[in-house]
Amino acid sequence: MADAHTSAPGLLDPLRRFFDGDVWASFKRSPVTVGAAAVTLAYFMMAAFGPWIAPHDPFDLAKLDLLDSLIPPAWMADGDPRFLLGTDDQGRDMLSAIIYGSRVSLLIGFASVLLSMVIGIGLGLLSGFVGGAIDAFIMRMAEIQLSFPAILVALLINGVVIGYFKTHPEWQVDQVTLAYVVLVLSIGLSNWVQYARTVRGSTLVERGKEYVQAAHVIGIHPAKIMLRHILPNVMGPVLVIATIQLALAVIAEATLSFLGVGVPPTEPSLGTLIRIGNDYLFSGEWWVTIFPGAALAILVLAVNLLGDWLRDALNPKLR
Amino acid sequence: MATPLLQVCNLVVEFPTRRGTLTAVDDISFDIAEGEVLGVVGESGAGKSMTGAAVIGLLEPPGRIASGEILLEGRRIDNLPYEKMRRIRGREIGAIFQDPLTSLNPLYSIGRQLTETIMTHTDMTPTQARARAVELLAEVGIPAPERRVDQYPHQFSGGMRQRVVIALALCVNPRLIIADEPTTALDVSIQAQIIALLKRLCREHGTAVMLVTHDMGVIAETADRVAVMYAGRIAEIGPVREVIKNAKHPYTHGLMGSIPAIGHDADRLEQIPGSMPRLTDIPRGCAFNPRCLHAFDRCRQDRPELIAVEDGQVSCWLYDTSAGRTTAEAKAIVASRSGTAMERADG
């Protein structure tokens, strides 16, 4: 009987499959999602090509001129066409500062999400697959951590790491790198629980399925079963969580920077900019805080909408 | 003869999808007389559950009845608005589904679910309804019904739950019951009990049953007539004894041959080469023709209509008397097997 399976699979197959699939179709159907994706993409582009797009380099202290400080946006009276959105108290161009600041925020956001994912997926897999005392221990740790607000946990870790570096002055790390590492560590370590719980639940489900039992019957080592059989099947919900967590990570970094324990003020992120501008809000120089604030809010909103859509699109029950 | 209780005429059920419209039920017609048990049998994908869902008005959107009519006692019910259909459902048409676990609401007691249904469709008072509920539980064979009426579904075993579901379906004496795989989820010994119960009750109340299942054995024990479905169409319909012992359609014949039976010692079972086509790939002409050992040109071109043969109907060109073949000859052809072919790749 002639078989229909005669075409050899090509490299374009996964792409073809994706664009044929329900996920892409639902994406095209929803204008809000397309808009959110476009905005997110714009931010990524901005972050990637920042140094080439920005009219000035706000991190170059030599170029800053205090005489340029607190100039209003270009369309207002006293505005300066060189500084489209005005300048802050250091004379930094707001537009450039926002572009560079978004880079910082996104970089830290991504890195911390990656860290949370690795920890969370690892612990969740272990918990669900091995069960017993290990499971109980990991889940109790998770619950304890959840009872503290993430920001407090981040502050705690922040303090500990900085204190550690202070007592070991021989570890010469420059301030900026140190700040980044500390931020990524603190945000990453305080957000792994979501992943762990979801992955644990999915692992428990997959563990009982017959293909896992078949692997046991073949005699495959349990660690290999965990990583090669179960892991690919529990990654679905993780993607959705990661998208939403990215937004939260960006806000967390902004909060920490706002509180003064984030990135150094010489290389401000969006959060730092908001903090700086806060002092000037009521004396009339609103642009220093409003523009970075709006930039942050739009980024977070876009990422959240994207995550919402992804969750619904990947939910097999809604298809 | 009186009007049949249920008449299904040229029913077409479609599912619009992004890639085109899938036809799950492709122009089928059949009747159910008062008090009759009609079995609708077929393998997965044949469209039998869709037919049941269409009759009772519970097609899941985007599935819809694209054309055809469903008449209950001569009145059309397929085009009724939701409210009117809701009243018919339960009162005149009852339903029994496969999984007794999900057919009952786990949060309410059995008694409450029964009395609620009774009071919705009749004007009994709560006390009367409760008495009726206890009566019904006794009728379906639940011991100590006065005590068990206040218990919750999880306190009943699978077989007991299915009995409760039967009680629920019968509580307001519907004229017709749609039973969709009522015994598939139960153990074999419980299956026998439930089938016996269903038969007895329906005979006593004069209820007609549309019994949808893939299990030929259940049909053999319960049905008066049976319709065999294949790829959304009816292949054969007739008295159950005829269809099972003297199957006319090549598919039915092959199906009966592939069922292992005690006492039949065969080294190999008959197997029909290939598998049922997907809804997106229904062949031209007769849907069964690629797998049929007796197919000829006309089969590949024209879809066969239901031809009346003896006590039933068959949708197969072999029985088209205008082609010069007698019924006996056709039956002989179908019954002659050219040996079971060992197929290399089934579709």
Add this chain to the structure above:
Amino acid sequence: MAEAAKIHDPAASGTVLKVAGLKRYFDVSAPWLNRVLERQPRQILKAVDGIDLEIARGETFGLVGESGCGKSTVARLIVGLHGPTAGSIELEGRNIAGLSRKQMGPVRRRLQMIFQDPYASLNPRWRVRDIVAEPIRAFGLAADKAAVDRRVGELLEQVRLNPRDGEKFPHEFSGGQRQRISIARALASNPEFLVCDEPTSALDVSVQAQILNLMRDLQRDLGLTYLFISHNLAVVYHISNRVGVMYLGKMVEQAPAKTLFTTPRHPYTRLLLDTIPDLDMTGRERTPVGGEVPNPITPPPGCSFHPRCPFATERCRAEMPQPLAMPGGATVACHGVEEGRVPDGPVLAAPAAPKGVTSVHAPE
């Protein structure tokens, strides 16, 4: 097919698998704190409570029973997915019960399993060729990638699929085809013994016929021995040489297939056979025995079938029956049969209830 199964040690006896006194108990008690606070006793589920069986080379042993009887647990005990609580499992004379994962390694090559659910038994994220190749790689049975690919192609052909199907994913196949892929995977290590846990229960009747025929052919071509588990008596009749009937963890009757189905002795076997639908349309009136399978955590004392048995006596309520050898190679565990109270005589041929069987009990 050049890669026919190597029959290990032709000098060995004809018995491939011997199980003796196999038990598996599960502790399903509530957590310790709950038990203490609510004063609940420990609850032990005796899933398998002492069974013996022997399977000869090239034979198919059918294990039949309803849900809760423990047949699936027996399957899992034999392939080592659970360790037994007691008893021995001898594969060609060597006890494999309770071996560590390392020790089980070489044994596993000879002993594989096919599962019930064709949708859950293949990893949805792996390609078919990787699924079938996994045992080949795990046991180091092929020298290089080309050899692996060749072998995978051979195996797919053996189960009557196209070798090019290896590139696809499981969801592109129907239930019957997936079951073939499972069979190909099980055959990849050239096993001698296959445990088949309800392999056709989830399939349509016509697909079932194809798979059963395939399994028959493979058994003949490769010299396989099967333990075939099912709740479908007709299928078991068709494919088995010997049949064992289980009820609540115990083996109530064991006999050659023909004997069991023509002269069933144990009352539960008779009940089961009576539930087989009458496809010959003889108009046989069934008298279904009432009651349901009791909760396996709290089985009735004595013979666990006594609440539903038409022949139960005081002895049955108190004492558990031991398996007794019967003529014709059968073994039955029943006081009534031992004492000659249960009349002989075939059940299936008679159109009405056989003499001596009392009328149907009211459901419990």
